Amino acid sequence: MIPQQLLEHAIHNNVQHALQEDIGDGDITAQLTAADEQAHARIISRESMVLAGRPWVDYLFQQLDPKVEVIWLKNEGEHVQADEAFLELKGNARSLLTGERPALNFIQTLSAVATKVASYVKLLDGLNTKILDTRKTIPGLRIAQKYAVTVGGGQNHRLGLFDAFLIKENHIMAAGGIAQAIAQAHQIAPNKPVEVEVENFAELQQALDAGADIVMLDNFSQQQMIDAVNLVNGRCKLEASGNITVERLREVASTGVDYISMGSLTKDIKAVDLSMRFI
Secondary structure, three states: OOOHHHHHHHHHHHHHHHHHHHHOOOOOOHHHOOOOOEEEEEEEEOOOEEOOOHHHHHHHHHHHOOOOEEEEOOOOOOEEOOOEEEEEEEEEHHHHHHHHHHHHHHHHHHHHHHHHHHHHHHHOOOOOOEEEOOOOOOOOOHHHHHHHHHHOOOEOOOOOOOOOEEEOHHHHHHHOOHHHHHHHHHHHOOOOOEEEEEOOHHHHHHHHHHOOOEEEEEOOOHHHHHHHHHHHOOOOEEEEEOOOOHHHHHHHHOOOOOEEEOOHHHHOOOOOOEEEEEO
8 A cells, every 4th residue: 555645745746747847838839729718628538448547637737727627527446438538627728738638648657557457357356366566667657657556456566665675686695695684674674574586495495484474486387386385385475476477367376376466567558548629
């Protein structure tokens, strides 16, 4: 779960940067419209999607022009059909025109993430395995994309380098071994989760013995994951990772691992096609 303060900070920064990069020292094209002209716009999705990004759009128009009326026709996380309207805007025409692209950019990106995650979560119906994101995100949109993952029904891995340990090969080498790395982690931040990436059963056993909270099984085969689940027997959480495709998703989950982490949820997305029209 993303802390509310961190979420609000991200929304503020994302919106301010988006408006600055698009408007600069003024929207010269919007000035073709009379300064006092009022307009009513409708936004539709050209394709099926799960809606995500409402807080960014709400805040964007609050900053741009608080008199603009933002009317949501769909709830966050709700499915939107192709060619279905999900948002209407009423207010100063210049404000609507200026805010159109930044607002749609947030929705098209975050909805793309939520839609992909929702489709993956659906593939795991009836199983206990949870889908996790990674830190492979668009620079500057980490919190936004991780928020969208939760809208789609997935769960967040660590938000960054500050809220949990993820001890990998280089950390293990630098620390002198798995046991040493875990022991140091417990000393540095006793209340933070400690996860260790392992590549074989010897490393898995070392991580178990040293008290890891989560063990990431890196590129384990199907049978190896089954054997790992049996070996661990609930003593820690297990996460499958490494070249896991959507075609293999349910197969991997059937091994009994607690989590499957996938960088593709946030780094390999195709923006949803949206359109705004005055009515």
